[in-house]
Amino acid sequence: VTRANPTGAPLVAVVGPGADATDDLCALAAQVGRLLAERGAVLLTGGLGGVMAAAAEGARDGGGLAIGLLPGTDRAAGNADNTVAIATGLGQARNALIVRAADAMISVGGSWGTLSEIALCRRSGKPVVCLRGWRVLDGAGKPVPLDEAATPEQAIELLASALRWAPAAD
Amino acid sequence: VTRANPTGAPLVAVVGPGADATDDLCALAAQVGRLLAERGAVLLTGGLGGVMAAAAEGARDGGGLAIGLLPGTDRAAGNADNTVAIATGLGQARNALIVRAADAMISVGGSWGTLSEIALCRRSGKPVVCLRGWRVLDGAGKPVPLDEAATPEQAIELLASALRWAPAAD
Amino acid sequence: VTRANPTGAPLVAVVGPGADATDDLCALAAQVGRLLAERGAVLLTGGLGGVMAAAAEGARDGGGLAIGLLPGTDRAAGNADNTVAIATGLGQARNALIVRAADAMISVGGSWGTLSEIALCRRSGKPVVCLRGWRVLDGAGKPVPLDEAATPEQAIELLASALRWAPAAD
Amino acid sequence: VTRANPTGAPLVAVVGPGADATDDLCALAAQVGRLLAERGAVLLTGGLGGVMAAAAEGARDGGGLAIGLLPGTDRAAGNADNTVAIATGLGQARNALIVRAADAMISVGGSWGTLSEIALCRRSGKPVVCLRGWRVLDGAGKPVPLDEAATPEQAIELLASALRWAPAAD
Numbered sequence: 001v002t003r004a005n006p007t008g009a010p011l012v013a014v015v016g017p018g019a020d021a022t023d024d025l026c027a028l029a030a031q032v033g034r035l036l037a038e039r040g041a042v043l044l045t046g047g048l049g050g051v052m053a054a055a056a057e058g059a060r061d062g063g064g065l066a067i068g069l070l071p072g073t074d075r076a077a078g079n080a081d082n083t084v085a086i087a088t089g090l091g092q093a094r095n096a097l098i099v100r101a102a103d104a105m106i107s108v109g110g111s112w113g114t115l116s117e118i119a120l121c122r123r124s125g126k127p128v129v130c131l132r133g134w135r136v137l138d139g140a141g142k143p144v145p146l147d148e149a150a151t152p153e154q155a156i157e158l159l160a161s162a163l164r165w166a167p168a169a170d
Numbered sequence: 171v172t173r174a175n176p177t178g179a180p181l182v183a184v185v186g187p188g189a190d191a192t193d194d195l196c197a198l199a200a201q202v203g204r205l206l207a208e209r210g211a212v213l214l215t216g217g218l219g220g221v222m223a224a225a226a227e228g229a230r231d232g233g234g235l236a237i238g239l240l241p242g243t244d245r246a247a248g249n250a251d252n253t254v255a256i257a258t259g260l261g262q263a264r265n266a267l268i269v270r271a272a273d274a275m276i277s278v279g280g281s282w283g284t285l286s287e288i289a290l291c292r293r294s295g296k297p298v299v300c301l302r303g304w305r306v307l308d309g310a311g312k313p314v315p316l317d318e319a320a321t322p323e324q325a326i327e328l329l330a331s332a333l334r335w336a337p338a339a340d
Numbered sequence: 341v342t343r344a345n346p347t348g349a350p351l352v353a354v355v356g357p358g359a360d361a362t363d364d365l366c367a368l369a370a371q372v373g374r375l376l377a378e379r380g381a382v383l384l385t386g387g388l389g390g391v392m393a394a395a396a397e398g399a400r401d402g403g404g405l406a407i408g409l410l411p412g413t414d415r416a417a418g419n420a421d422n423t424v425a426i427a428t429g430l431g432q433a434r435n436a437l438i439v440r441a442a443d444a445m446i447s448v449g450g451s452w453g454t455l456s457e458i459a460l461c462r463r464s465g466k467p468v469v470c471l472r473g474w475r476v477l478d479g480a481g482k483p484v485p486l487d488e489a490a491t492p493e494q495a496i497e498l499l500a501s502a503l504r505w506a507p508a509a510d
Numbered sequence: 511v512t513r514a515n516p517t518g519a520p521l522v523a524v525v526g527p528g529a530d531a532t533d534d535l536c537a538l539a540a541q542v543g544r545l546l547a548e549r550g551a552v553l554l555t556g557g558l559g560g561v562m563a564a565a566a567e568g569a570r571d572g573g574g575l576a577i578g579l580l581p582g583t584d585r586a587a588g589n590a591d592n593t594v595a596i597a598t599g600l601g602q603a604r605n606a607l608i609v610r611a612a613d614a615m616i617s618v619g620g621s622w623g624t625l626s627e628i629a630l631c632r633r634s635g636k637p638v639v640c641l642r643g644w645r646v647l648d649g650a651g652k653p654v655p656l657d658e659a660a661t662p663e664q665a666i667e668l669l670a671s672a673l674r675w676a677p678a679a680d
Contacts, residue, residue, distance in 0.1 A: 011245070011254070042254050067237070067254055073270060073431065075181070084181070084212050084237055086256075086271045091413065091429045091610060092630050096603035100243065101256045110649055116629035120602050123622035134654065137645040139620055144644065243601065261583065261599045262460050263436035270431060280479055282463035289456035290432050304484065307475040309450055314474065351585070351594070382594050407577070407594055413610060415521070424521070424552050424577055426596075426611045440583065441596045 010165055012036050013044045013102035015095075015118075016051025017111040025109040026054035028131055031152040032106055033057065037064025039156065039165075044069065044102050046094065047086070051108045053079035069094050069101070096120055103127075104163055106155050110134035118146070127162035129155045180335055182206050183214040183272035185265075185288075186221025187281040195279040196224035198301055201322035202276055203227065207234025209326065209335075214239065214272050216264065217256070221278045223249035239264050239271075266290055273297075274333055276325050280304035288316070297332035299325045350505055352376050353384045353442035355435075355458075356391025357451040365449040366394035368471055371492040372446055373397065377404025379496065379505075384409065384442050386434065387426070391448045393419035409434050409441070436460055443467075444503055446495050450474035458486070467502035469495045520675055522546050523554040523612035525605075525628075526561025527621040535561055535619040538641055540568035541662040542616055547574025549666065549675075554579065554612050556604065557596070561618045563589035579604050579611075606630055613637075614673055616665050620644035628656070637672035639665045 014032055016025060033055035036043055043059040045052040047068020056066035060081045068082035071094045078085030088094045095113060099105065099120040104127040107114050114133065121128040129147045136144040147162075149155035159165070184202055186195060203225035206213055213229040215222040217238020226236035230251045238252035241264045248255030258264045265283060269275065269290040274297040277284050284303065291298040299317045306314040317332075319325035329335070354372055356365060373395035376383055383399040385392040387408020396406035400421045408422035411434045418425030428434045435453060439445065439460040444467040447458050454473065461468040469487045476484040487502075489495035499505070524542055526535060543565035546553055553569040555562040557578020566576035570591045578592035581604045588595030598604045605623060609615065609630040614637040617624050624643065631638040639657045646654040657672075659665035669675070 011256075044256075065235075065254060067256070069256075075271075075273075084235060084254075086181075086214075086237070086239075086267075088267060089270045089431045090267075090433070090603075091606070092633060093430070093600075093603045093606035093610070095630070096601070096606055097256075097258060097260075100259045100601060100603070101245075103245075112629045112633035115646065116626045116633060119622045119626035119629060120605070123602060123626060132649050134649065135647040135651070136625065137647065139642050139644065141645070259601045260433075260603070261436070261440060262463060263430075263433045263440070263600070265460070266431070266433035266436055270433070282459045285476065286456045286459035286463060289452045289459060290435070293432060293452035293456060302479055304479065305477040305481070306455065307477065309472050309474065311475070351596075384596075405575075405594060407596070409596075415611075415613075424575060424594075426521075426554075426577070426579075426607075428607060429610045430607075437596075437598060437600075440599045441585075443585075 010041045010103045010163055011044055011101060012041045012159065013098050013105040013117070014051065014055040014108060015046065015098065015105060015114050016108035017114060018046070018048045018050040018052060020111075021050030021054070021109060025051055025132065028152055029054035029108045030058035030061075032108060032131070032155060033059040033064075033066070034062040035152055035156045037062025039160070040064075042067065044098055046071065046098060047078040047082055049079055053081060055108075056081035069098055092116070099124060099126070104159050105129070106131065106159060107133050127159060129158045129162075131155050180211045180273045180333055181214055181271060182211045182329065183268050183275040183287070184221065184225040184278060185216065185268065185275060185284050186278035187284060188216070188218045188220040188222060190281075191220030191224070191279060195221055195302065198322055199224035199278045200228035200231075202278060202301070202325060203229040203236070204232040205322055205326045207232025209330070210234075212237065214268055216241065216268060217248040217252055219249055223251060225278075226251035239268050262286070269294060269296070274329050275299070276301065276329060277303050297329060299328045299332075301325050350381045350443045350503055351384055351441060352381045352499065353438050353445040353457070354391065354395040354448060355386065355438065355445060355454050356448035357454060358386070358388045358390040358392060360451075361390030361394070361449060365391055365472065368492055369394035369448045370398035370401075372448060372471070372495060373399040373404075373406070374402040375492055375496045377402025379500070380404075382407065384438055386411065386438060387418040387422055389419055393421060395448070396421035409438050432456070439464060439466070444499050445469070446471065446499060447473050467499060469498045469502075471495050520551045520613045520673055521554055521611060522551045522669065523608050523615040523627070524561065524565040524618065525556065525608065525615060525624050526618035527624060528556070528558045528560040528562060530621075531560030531564070531619060535642065536564035538662055539564035539618045540571075542618060542641070542665060543568025543574075543576070544572040545662055545666045547572025549670070550574075552577065554608055556581065556608060557588040557592055559589055563591060565618075566591035579608050602626070609634060609636070614669050615639070616641065616669060617643050637669060639668045639672075641665050
């Protein structure tokens with residue numbers, strides 16, 4: 001069943017590559033989406049394919065809502081598991097909208113678009129947890145610390161801890 | 171019950187004054203929201219008070235989803251009947267986002283913000299139906315035609331006709 | 341000569357119809373653009389043709405700067421008299437960007453896009469002066485007051501008064 | 511002298527840290543801004559302090575134009591060397607606007623905001639050259655190639671080559 005009242009539920013973005021996402025990444029994203037839904041979070045994604053579609057499918061399987069913020073102007077470009085697709089017409093500026101609207105973010109895999117979202121999220125001071133992503137070195141070659149998780153379960157735990165987010169009551 | 175799968179449902183914006191909306195306008199907006207939900211549409215609003223809150227309350231009563239696109243950066247500014255509140259941080263540019271994302275619009279009452287949304291909707295060629303709104307005269311003093319409805323029921327009928335939108339199956 | 345340092349100069353938007361603007365409107369817009377430039381203002385427009393191009397041509401003739409905020413992603417769509425064209429890729433949301441960035445606005449003629457800009461400007465409380473535009477009636481059929489000017493010179497005077505803007509020193 | 515007619519000139523973004531930029535980075539940015547102006551480019555920045563202000567100062571010294579796209583709603587937050595400051599009110603979504611509007615980008619130094627701009631620029635396929643910036647490793651720990659320059663002069667040469675941009679005629 002879809003939860004009737006997610007008001008007050010955390011809004012968590014899951015970001016990652018679209019069409020060129022591997023099956024492995026999609027499987028991780030689906031599991032992340034399911035776990036988020038089961039804990040009562042609302043999923044926010046870029047609304048397209050690959051990691052975005054897999055996360056939305058997981059959220060649906062978990063009985064949750066998936067909102068897709070599409071870059072283009074055609075709602076039909078969204079994946080079939082979006083509960084609601086919002087065609088923003090903002091192009092890549094919709095990445096900033098995702099970060100702005102979300103309480104926290106989980107990235108699955110790496111791409112330039114994903115990196116822009118991680119960077120904007122860090123810039124804004126919101127929690128972001130990375131699964132299988134790129135890494136960043138500062139000018140002196142030292143790693144810039146990111147919260148990295150090895151599994152979807154660990155990603156959710158790290159996020160819940162950062163958000164001081166207790167599990168949904170059953 | 172909240173509908174489990176609104177994918178493919180029309181996304182209809184209801185716009186109108188916020189804090190200074192009269193009780194009459196709010197009653198109309200609540201009825202519009204309820205009728206839209208009962209027909210299976212997803213409601214899109216600016217997420218704040220007055221007409222926006224009343225429409226969301228109606229959508230909830232009708233078992234539908236209400237997405238609120240807030241102008242500011244704080245999700246807590248949204249009304250309590252938003253199913254999901256998206257804090258866009260875009261200021262009044264979120265009006266254009268509402269128009270962009272919606273398939274059609276119903277305006278309830280008049281204000282400068284509402285007029286901007288009607289104008290953008292007409293600019294984009296999408297159907298817009300006005301309940302109790304302002305009117306516009308061209309440079310020669312002739313009325314610029316708008317689709318005006320006398321009741322919420324008539325507004326929905328005009329909209330459904332423009333969208334070639336059949337009633338939801340029961 | 342182009343002014344070397346417009347920092348602190350008022351940023352004034354001139355808005356109006358594009359491709360379907362009449363010659364009369366374009367002549368008015370060109371005069372508005374020239375007068376603004378001669379008083380030291382920076383011109384802001386939507387960067388396309390018609391009223392926007394005429395205003396930019398006037399600003400150039402008056403030795404001023406014209407910034408065009410285009411809706412699309414291709415800078416080449418801008419008119420040839422933009423000093424700088426900014427391809428925003430925001431679609432009609434760029435109308436809100438024009439209003440946001442400007443200190444005040446002059447509208448020349450009427451169209452749905454223009455009306456959206458007037459409405460957003462009024463919503464934001466910034467001065468807007470209308471030359472040959474549409475008029476608005478409230479729900480009771482009473483005119484909603486707008487600052488209307490009969491000539492470009494009068495439009496500038498009304499604007500300067502609203503901005504408490506003294507003429508540029510020679 | 512300020513160039514009277516930059517229509518057709520490349521629009522080059524210079525991005526980098528604001529208030530916490532070191533003196534070394536600011537000196538590099540000023541030199542980049544000056545060289546861009548001397549070659550006839552229009553400078554685009556985020557309009558604030560640090561690297562942004564230094565680049566604008568350099569552009570002014572080189573007789574060019576500097577457009578600042580500010581994140582906030584107050585034009586007065588811009589640095590004193592912006593030729594024109596555009597208060598976008600878009601928050602960090604203005605980073606995407608900078609990338610969208612620019613033909614190419616030079617980053618000076620590293621920060622999360624800067625990294626978001628580099629990533630969006632790479633995502634869009636536009637040339638970006640990095641001076642003293644962060645580096646990125648893919649999931650396997652291999653460096654993701656970026657065009658890196660050792661000096662402002664080399665940054666301009668790399669950019670000009672990528673844009674097939676001949677020096678301005680004197």
